[in-house]
Amino acid sequence: MxxxxxxxxxxxKPAGIGSNAVLQTVKRLYGAAKAGHAGTLDPLxxxxxxxxxxxxxxxxxxxxxxxxxxxxxxxxxxxxxxxxAEGEVIERRPVRVAAAEIEPALxxxxxxxxxxxxxxxxxxxxxxxxxALAREGREVPRxxxxxxxxxxxxxxxxxxxxxxxxxxxxxxxxxxxxEDIGRRLGCGAHLAALRRVRxxxxxxxxxxxxxxxxxxxxxxxxxxxxxxxxxxxxxPRAELDPxxxxxxxxxxxxxxxxxxxxxCGVFSEAGELLGLGGATESGDxxxxxxxxxxxx
Numbered sequence: 001m002x003x004x005x006x007x008x009x010x011x012x013k014p015a016g017i018g019s020n021a022v023l024q025t026v027k028r029l030y031g032a033a034k035a036g037h038a039g040t041l042d043p044l045x046x047x048x049x050x051x052x053x054x055x056x057x058x059x060x061x062x063x064x065x066x067x068x069x070x071x072x073x074x075x076x077x078x079x080x081x082x083x084x085a086e087g088e089v090i091e092r093r094p095v096r097v098a099a100a101e102i103e104p105a106l107x108x109x110x111x112x113x114x115x116x117x118x119x120x121x122x123x124x125x126x127x128x129x130x131x132a133l134a135r136e137g138r139e140v141p142r143x144x145x146x147x148x149x150x151x152x153x154x155x156x157x158x159x160x161x162x163x164x165x166x167x168x169x170x171x172x173x174x175x176x177x178x179e180d181i182g183r184r185l186g187c188g189a190h191l192a193a194l195r196r197v198r199x200x201x202x203x204x205x206x207x208x209x210x211x212x213x214x215x216x217x218x219x220x221x222x223x224x225x226x227x228x229x230x231x232x233x234x235x236p237r238a239e240l241d242p243x244x245x246x247x248x249x250x251x252x253x254x255x256x257x258x259x260x261x262x263x264c265g266v267f268s269e270a271g272e273l274l275g276l277g278g279a280t281e282s283g284d285x286x287x288x289x290x291x292x293x294x295x296x
């Protein structure tokens with residue numbers, strides 16, 4: 001029997017398996033009635049994958065919208081059909097890159113830049129994912145999207161390999177970034193390995209491996225769960241007294257002078273998460289999303 005479970009699990013996803021397959025494995029381990037993940041990692045990639053149970057799934061957007069940080073291994077001199085190691089080799093070129101050339105190339109891709117999404121992506125055209133069209137040998141025009149690369153630092157350079165630290169906004173394709181860097185260096189490149197090390201406030205050092213979860217009993221696994229409120233900790237916070245909290249959880253707007261503008265986490269005076277709220281022009285705080293069975 002599936003059990004009701006609310007919380008956030010930080011999982012260190014292994015390479016070689018898709019995010020959804022890992023999600024289903026974890027969902028079975030926990031016997032959870034409802035679960036989702038916040039930010040797909042390709043099978044090639046490893047690292048931090050937040051798994052959301054129950055009420056946490058209502059606030060997945062805040063994890064999806066958060067900046068992510070990665071360690072990426074770029075292989076110079078080889079381009080592939082997919083931009084990563086899972087694709088077929090298109091071209092091999094000699095690598096004649098001096099160490100002094102790397103920093104100027106990386107500098108070109110820091111800050112706000114435009115990036116054309118790859119054909120091998122889940123973006124849709126005419127109701128079909130681009131990767132399905134790509135597998136048929138088709139390529140369609142894609143509009144460039146504005147992204148923000150907050151950090152792009154060289155960790156190591158050896159022969160034909162660059163190890164990079166990348167911190168970026170949502171919607172960034174690291175393999176496309178690697179391809180563009182390779183093009184800038186004049187030799188081409190593809191993404192050989194990728195590890196997500198941070199997502200919003202969460203760090204991979206806090207994450208459990210799949211092997212560890214599978215070796216633990218139910219109580220040990222449950223102790224790994226973080227409260228749902230952790231997903232909202234970067235938002236402004238509003239607290240309601242018991243009378244207003246009771247109205248709020250019934251879906252009613254309540255008077256809240258001085259409530260922060262924009263979305264905010266709404267809590268009882270006792271610190272219980274009630275949901276997500278938003279201030280109206282009249283100064284009331286209206287519910288945007290409520291936590292099931294929250295009490296006021």
